[in-house]
Amino acid sequence: MRPLFKLIVILQALLFFYSDVLAADVSLHGFFQGNYSSDISRKNPDGGDFKWAEERMQFKLDVSKEPFHLFLKTDAFLNHIDGKGDVELREGYADYTAKAWDVRAGRQVITWGLGDLLFINDVFPKDYEAFFSGRPMEYLKKGVDGVKFGLYPEFVSLELIAIPFFEPNHFPAAKRFWMYDPMPGITNRVEKEPTSRPENTEFALRAYRDIAGFDTSLYFYRGFYRQPSLLPDNPLMPTKLTLFYPKLSVYGISLQGRALDGVLSLETGYYDSREDGKGRDPMIPNSQARFLIGYQRQLWEDFTMGLQYYGEYMQDYSEYEKDLPAGFPKEHKLRQLATVRLAQFLIHQTLRLSFFSFYSPSDRDYMLNPEIKYNISDRIWVAVGGNIFGGGEKWSQFGQLAENDNVYMQLRYEF
Amino acid sequence: MKRYLVLLLLVLLPLEAFALSAEDVMRKSQAAFLYQGKDFKARVMMKLVTKGGQERTRELTMLRKNYGEAGGEQKFFMYFFQPADVKDMTFMVNKYPGRDADRWLYVPAINMVRRIAARDKSSSFVGSDFTYEDVSGRDIADDTHSIVKEEKASGRDCYVIKSAPKAADVDYSYKLSWIDRANLLPLKEEYYDRKGELYRVFSADEIKEVKGFPTITKRTMKNLQSGHRTEVSYIKADYNIGVEDALFSERYLKQPPKKWTE
Numbered sequence: 001m002r003p004l005f006k007l008i009v010i011l012q013a014l015l016f017f018y019s020d021v022l023a024a025d026v027s028l029h030g031f032f033q034g035n036y037s038s039d040i041s042r043k044n045p046d047g048g049d050f051k052w053a054e055e056r057m058q059f060k061l062d063v064s065k066e067p068f069h070l071f072l073k074t075d076a077f078l079n080h081i082d083g084k085g086d087v088e089l090r091e092g093y094a095d096y097t098a099k100a101w102d103v104r105a106g107r108q109v110i111t112w113g114l115g116d117l118l119f120i121n122d123v124f125p126k127d128y129e130a131f132f133s134g135r136p137m138e139y140l141k142k143g144v145d146g147v148k149f150g151l152y153p154e155f156v157s158l159e160l161i162a163i164p165f166f167e168p169n170h171f172p173a174a175k176r177f178w179m180y181d182p183m184p185g186i187t188n189r190v191e192k193e194p195t196s197r198p199e200n201t202e203f204a205l206r207a208y209r210d211i212a213g214f215d216t217s218l219y220f221y222r223g224f225y226r227q228p229s230l231l232p233d234n235p236l237m238p239t240k241l242t243l244f245y246p247k248l249s250v251y252g253i254s255l256q257g258r259a260l261d262g263v264l265s266l267e268t269g270y271y272d273s274r275e276d277g278k279g280r281d282p283m284i285p286n287s288q289a290r291f292l293i294g295y296q297r298q299l300w301e302d303f304t305m306g307l308q309y310y311g312e313y314m315q316d317y318s319e320y321e322k323d324l325p326a327g328f329p330k331e332h333k334l335r336q337l338a339t340v341r342l343a344q345f346l347i348h349q350t351l352r353l354s355f356f357s358f359y360s361p362s363d364r365d366y367m368l369n370p371e372i373k374y375n376i377s378d379r380i381w382v383a384v385g386g387n388i389f390g391g392g393e394k395w396s397q398f399g400q401l402a403e404n405d406n407v408y409m410q411l412r413y414e415f
Numbered sequence: 416m417k418r419y420l421v422l423l424l425l426v427l428l429p430l431e432a433f434a435l436s437a438e439d440v441m442r443k444s445q446a447a448f449l450y451q452g453k454d455f456k457a458r459v460m461m462k463l464v465t466k467g468g469q470e471r472t473r474e475l476t477m478l479r480k481n482y483g484e485a486g487g488e489q490k491f492f493m494y495f496f497q498p499a500d501v502k503d504m505t506f507m508v509n510k511y512p513g514r515d516a517d518r519w520l521y522v523p524a525i526n527m528v529r530r531i532a533a534r535d536k537s538s539s540f541v542g543s544d545f546t547y548e549d550v551s552g553r554d555i556a557d558d559t560h561s562i563v564k565e566e567k568a569s570g571r572d573c574y575v576i577k578s579a580p581k582a583a584d585v586d587y588s589y590k591l592s593w594i595d596r597a598n599l600l601p602l603k604e605e606y607y608d609r610k611g612e613l614y615r616v617f618s619a620d621e622i623k624e625v626k627g628f629p630t631i632t633k634r635t636m637k638n639l640q641s642g643h644r645t646e647v648s649y650i651k652a653d654y655n656i657g658v659e660d661a662l663f664s665e666r667y668l669k670q671p672p673k674k675w676t677e
Binding site for chain 2 (some may be wrong): 025026029031064066069096097102107108110111114138141152157208209213215228256257258261262263265296297298300301302304345348349350375377378379381406412414
C-alpha cells in the first residue's frame with residue numbers, strides 16, 4: 001500500500017472513532033462488490049478470458065460540522081486479472097459552505113452537460129475501459145484534483161473550477177482489448193502529460209439559471225484534450241511516438257425542459273483546438289462543433305424511453321483531407337451518433353430491464369448494452385448484462401471493438 | 416300563499432347556504448390533506464409488504480412548500496436515507512395545477528442532477544402502492560364529483576364522495592372517498608377498476624394534531640389484486656418551519672443542508 005493511502009486509511013479510522021471528540025456528525029457507509037466480465041467472441045490479446053474480474057470494498061466516510069464537511073470515498077480491491085490488490089481514493093474533499101457561496105477542495109467528480117453517455121460540455125475525465133468492461137456506471141467518471149467555487153447571486157448560479165493536476169481519460173488496456181492502432185509497428189512510445197505548472201492549470205466555468213422553464217447553462221473550459229494525440233519523431237520513418245494532450249478550449253450552452261409530454265435536451269459546444277487553429281496538423285484534432293438533441297419520455301407505467309442524436313462537425317475539413325498521411329483512416333466531416341435507451345421497472349421497481357444502444361449513421365458501427373438488474377433485498381443487488389460491438393470499419397469507435405463482446409455481472413452488498 | 420313562500424325560502428335558505436357541493440368538499444379536503452400550513456416537513460418511513468410478507472423499507476425526509484392558494488403550485492424536496500442504493504439521493508418536484516410536474520433527481524455517485532420524465536398519473540412513487548398523484552394530489556377539476564351518501568367511518572361522520580375521472584387517464588374508473596365532516600381529511604378511499612371491481616384501498620390509520628393541523632401520520636395503501644401493500648408513517652412532522660425558497664435549487668440538491676434533511 002502506498003504511503004498516501006495508508007495515511008488516508010488511518011485518517012478515516014481516526015475520524016470515525018474520534019468523531020465524538022470533534023462533536024461532528026459522522027457516517028460510514030459503503031459496499032462489498034464482485035464484478036466479473038467474460039469474453040464471448042474472442043480471447044483477449046494476452047490470451048485471458050476476462051475483461052474484468054475483481055472484488056472490491058468501498059468506504060464512504062462523511063464528517064460534517066457546519067459550515068465544514070469532509071467526504072472520503074476509498075476503494076480497496078483485488079483484481080484477478082493482474083492478481084493485484086490496491087487502494088484507490090475515488091473522492092476526497094473538504095467543503096466550506098457560506099450563505100451565498102461555497103468551496104470544495106480535493107478530489108471530486110464533476111458532471112456537466114445533458115448527454116446520456118454522450119459528452120460535449122462534460123470535459124472531465126472518463127474511464128472508458130470501465131465502461132466497456134461492464135463495471136458499474138459510476139466508474140465511468142473519474143475524479144479531478146482541484147478546487148471548485150460555487151457563487152450564488154440572485155440572478156444566476158456559478159461554478160468555477162481550477163484543476164492544477166491534469167488527469168487524462170483512461171482507455172481500454174491493449175492486453176485486454178482488441179483495438180485499432182494506426183502505427184502498430186512502433187512500440188517505442190512515451191506519454192507526456194501536461195506538467196503541473198500555473199499556466200497548465202485547467203479552468204472551467206459554468207453559469208446556470210432557469211429561463212422560461214428551461215434549465216439553461218453556459219459553459220467555458222480552457223485546458224487539454226483528454227485523449228492523446230500521437231507525435232512521431234520523424235514523419236517519414238518514425239521510430240518513436242510521443243503521446244501528448246493538445247490544448248483545448250470549449251465554449252458551450254445547454255437547455256433542458258419539459259416539452260412534447262417529456263423532457264427535451266439541447267446542448268452544443270465549440271471545441272477550439274488551440275494548437276491546430278488552421279487544421280493543418282494531421283496529428284492534432286481539428287476544431288469541431290458538437291451538438292446534441294435528446295428526448296426522454298415515460299410511455300407507460302415504469303417504462304421510459306430516451307432518444308438522442310449527436311453530431312461532431314469538423315472545421316477546416318479540406319485542410320484535414322489534404323494533410324492526412326497516406327494509410328491513415330479518414331474521419332467524416334460530420335460524425336453522427338444516435339442512441340436509444342429503454343428501461344422498464346417491474347415488481348415494485350425492484351427489477352429493471354434496460355437496453356442502451358449507440359449507432360453511428362456516419363460510421364455504421366454500433367454498441368448494444370442490454371442489462372437486467374434486480375434488488376434482491378434492500379441491501380443486495382445484482383446486475384447481469386452484455387456489451388456487444390460491431391459494424392463500421394476496423395478503426396471506427398465501436399467497429400474496432402468488434403471482437404471484445406462481453407457479458408458481465410455486478411453483485412453488490414451495501415451498508 | 417306569500418307566507419308559505421317565505422317559509423319555504425326560510426327552510427331552504429340554510430341548506431342552500433351551508434350545504435357543500437361534492438366538489439367543494441373535495442377541494443377543502445385536498446387543502447386539509449395536502450396544503451396545510453405554509454410549509455411542511457416529515458421524516459417518512461415506507462414499508463412495502465408483499466403478499467407473502469416480505470418487507471422493503473424506504474425512508475426519506477420530505478419538505479413541502481406552498482406557492483399560492485390550496486390547489487395551486489407547490490414545491491417538494493426529498494432526501495433519501497434508505498434503501499442503501501439510493502442513500503443520499505435527492506429529488507425535487509415542482510407541482511403545477513393543470514399540467515405535469517417538473518422533476519429533478521440528484522445521483523450522488525456521479526454528482527449529477529438530471530430532469531426526470533414521468534407522468535404523475537401512472538407512476539408509482541419509489542415502487543410503492545402510492546402513485547405520484549396519491550402523494551401530491553390530483554387536480555379536482557379532473558374528476559366529476561358527487562355526494563353518494565353520508566355515513567360513519569372509523570366512528571366519525573363522513574361524506575362519501577364518488578369521483579369519476581373525466582378522461583381515461585388513470586387506472587381506476589371511479590373512486591369513493593370517506594371525508595371526515597369535521598376535519599375534512601380522507602379517512603378511507605376505495606378505487607374501482609374498469610370492470611367496477613374494488614382493487615385498491617387507502618386508509619388513514621392514525622391522525623394527530625401537529626401545530627393545530629390535524630395530520631394523517633399513518634396511512635396504508637393496499638392493492639387487493641396483488642395483495643401488496645404500502646404502510647407509511649411520519650416519524651416526525653412539522654408545519655411552518657420557514658423553508659427557504661433557495662432550498663429548491665440545484666445547489667442544495669447536490670448538497671442538502673443537514674438542518675433540513677435530518
